[in-house]
Amino acid sequence: MELRDPVPVGTRFHITSGHLGTIKYVGPVDGTPGIWYGVEWDDPNRGKHDGVKDGRRYFTCLVPNAGSFIRPSKSLNFGVTFLAALSAKYVDEAHGVSDRENIIFGSSKKAVEVEAVGFDKVRSKLRDLERLREVSLDNEKVAFTDTPGQIRRTCPNVRGLDLSTNLLPSWQVVAGITVELPCLERLILNQNRFLALDGELPATAFEHIVELQLNDTLMTWAEFREVVCFMSALRVVELGYNRLTSLSAKSSKFVPLIHDLNFDINELSDWTSVATSLSDFVALRRLVLSRNGIRIIPPLSLECSPIQSVRSLALSANRLDDWQDLDRLSQWCPRLESLNLAGNFLSDSDGLARHSRQYAIAKIPTLLTLDGSAVSAKERTDSELFYLSFISQHSSGNEEEICRAHPQWTALCNKHGKPEEALPRKGDDNKISKSLITVNVYRCLTRPDKDQRHTGKLTPIKTLPTTKIAVFRLQLTKALKLPRSAGRNMVEIWLCLEDGFVELCDDSHDLSWFGIEDGSDVFVTVNSTEQ
Missing domain, CATH: 3.10.20.90 (Phosphatidylinositol 3-kinase Catalytic Subunit; Chain A, domain 1)
Incomplete structure (x- = not known):
């Protein structure tokens, strides 16, 4: 679709090489004639700078050095409407009145041509877009909504919609599409770039959305909070690959009862800051913080943990290297049932490389699953006995010092008995050795x-x-x-x-x-x- 000049800032575009970008500036550039577009590329490797030329800043980029200047050109593709993309993907015109046609399978020298019967009937069913429940328009250059009412008349029963890697410029355009889909529950918007929300959104645009994916959109936490207040039914959210470095403090905005938050591969390295910022999310059950560079889980200094409702936690591939982090984790997440720790450095410390799983199980009494593998009752007993035996053999100091260094010591001694009381002294192996x-x-x-x-x-x-x-x-x-x-x-x-x-x-x-x-x-x- 062609746009009249001047193209507004925030417009998304596609070029023949497959690259996508956002227009951040329209106007002259010092020392050169004519109009230029200052653009930020979705792929930062295509960029040359961050909006500064010859010492003057023309625009800013979300990712350093992802910007460049290009000339206005008819080769720039500014996208199509939702229904145009839907028709292009799901509708194919009939090949004539005959119910027979030749179909070619394969390519080049290995192509095989066969006669097929009834393909027009298949196409007829595909043309019945009212039956569609799941729609994927990933990378179909969707940029605009359609005339009000057209989408609702065409595909009113869509439950799941994937609009990843498109040219959607704003949340207003997204709302213009979703307001026409009264049954929509799952919305996938990965790898888009949206302008910050300016104004209100229709009350019915997202009222039934349960799952929302915003991976690699470079949205800030504040921008997410502005949008999510229009999604009262929202329960599952993905915000991975967004270069998030922190989550802002509490907001006065409405927070839906989100159960599942996924922050995989960001830069949220400050555990306390993240946990405190999520205090509004009182229904949170699953939290994914894998690959965020977390180095330490400090002691809980608050009277009540802001994430005490969390039952499933993913901390894979972080930089945790102190076993006391797990002791403190039980303070922050007293109801924790599932934990992913693979890829940290815990198992390389304190001579526990071969027994890190048993040690972790013993430290978190509520744990039912560790690194995707269920913890059986027998494994828990064996792990707790190992924990007691290991500490008794490797710890020095009095009882008070041991309890301070190993918070589970007292509870497990009460459960199984102290190693010197519950296990034979001389001439026999202890229980864990026998096991x-x-x-x-x-x-x-x-x-x-x-x-x-x-x-x-x-x-x-x-x-x-x-x-x-x-x-x-x-x-x-x-x-x-x-x-x-x-x-x-x-x-x-x-x-x-x-x-x-x-x-x-x-x-x-x-x-x-x-x-x-x-x-x-x-x-x-x-x-x-x-x-």
């Missing part, structure tokens, strides 16, 4: 066969029979010093039996389920060029 088994691990270059037995270097691993295969795989990775990139599909585990080998490929079961006991032989192969 540990030694698995003989051999690494081989190829899958083992029935003639292959104890070859290669032996690496004994002490572990609990209740250890899940997924956790045992991580223990193997560390014990054999495999690269951290070695994932599940690369590391194969084979149990040696009398009549051959069986692969341990079901990560949901524990070692005892496969019959692994003290002295069992396990062979490991790594499907990687890096041996």
Whole structure:
């Protein structure tokens, strides 16, 4: 669609190379004739500066060095209306009156032409847009709404709508589309760039929206709060990849009862600031803060935690390296049931590399799932006994000092008894030692066969029979010093039996389920060029 000059600031555009951008400035540039567009590219690698030329600032960019100047050109595509994009994707004109037509499958020299019957009937069904429940117009250059009433008459039953990577310039345009979709519940707007909201939005535009995705939109938290107050039914929100460095303090704006907030891959490194800023979100159950550079979880200094309602927390791939962070986490999230910690540095400290899961389980008494693997009642008991045994062997100081350093010590002693009281003193192993088994691990270059037995270097691993295969795989990775990139599909585990080998490929079961006991032989192969 062509726009009359002057093109307004905030207009989105597309060029033939596939790049998208936003016009941030329209006017002259010192030292050159004519009109220029100052633009910010969605892909910052295409930019040359941040809106400053020869010492003068013409515009600002959300991402450093994502800007450049271009000349007005007919090659700039300013997008299409919602219904034009919908028709282009979901409607195909019939090929004539005959119900037979030739269809070509494949391409180039391998193309095959066949005669098909009834394709016009299929197209007829696709043309019945009233039946559409899920619509995906990802990267279809949607930039405008349509004449009021047209969208409602065309596709009134849409429940889910994906408008990612389009040319939508503002929330007013989005509202102009959604107000025509009275059944809409899921709205995906990833990789768009919106102007800050200026004014009110129609009361019915977002009244049934339950799920909203705003990943890689570069929206600020304040801009999000301005918009979300029009979404009273909202429960699930994604705000990943938005370069967020902080969340502003409380706002007087209405806050819906959001259950799920996802901040994956931002820069929210200040735990206290994030938690305090979420105090308005009283119904929050799931919080994702993976890959945000969080280094420490400080003690709770408030009388009541602002995120005490959180039951599921993702802290994967942060920079936590102190086990006391988990003790303090229980203060902040006293109802925590599910936790993701993979990719932190906790397991590398205090000699706990092989037992980090047991230690984490014991420190958080409410935990039911850790790193995607369920915590059984038996695993919890084993983990708590290990915790007591480890502390009694490695801690010095009096009882008061131990309790201060290990907040779960008293509760677990009351539950299981103190190690010196509950466990035999001399001549016998304690309970946790009795529970540990030694698995003989051999690494081989190829899958083992029935003639292959104890070859290669032996690496004994002490572990609990209740250890899940997924956790045992991580223990193997560390014990054999495999690269951290070695994932599940690369590391194969084979149990040696009398009549051959069986692969341990079901990560949901524990070692005892496969019959692994003290002295069992396990062979490991790594499907990687890096041996």
